[in-house]
Amino acid sequence: MSGLSIATVYFAAMAVALTGHASRGNNIAFSTAQLALIALIVVSFKLYAGPKWVHSLQVPNILSLMWSAFIGGMAVTGEWL
Numbered sequence: 001m002s003g004l005s006i007a008t009v010y011f012a013a014m015a016v017a018l019t020g021h022a023s024r025g026n027n028i029a030f031s032t033a034q035l036a037l038i039a040l041i042v043v044s045f046k047l048y049a050g051p052k053w054v055h056s057l058q059v060p061n062i063l064s065l066m067w068s069a070f071i072g073g074m075a076v077t078g079e080w081l
Helices: 001-020 026-047 053-079
Strands: none
Touching: 001 026, 001 053, 026 053
């Protein structure tokens, strides 16, 4: 579920940029969404009762979340490198 949520927030950030609605004010909502995604990953670590090696599958999700935070943050604010 985390991966789908990360992708949804990322594509929403890109939609904001593509529609011309980027502004610095969007950063608060985007940051809040990123914190919620981190919470989803943490909750999955705590609630999953199966084999511990399965947690290693969260590594791609964490990498995707970092990419989403970097690129999506620029997209929603309109302040590209």
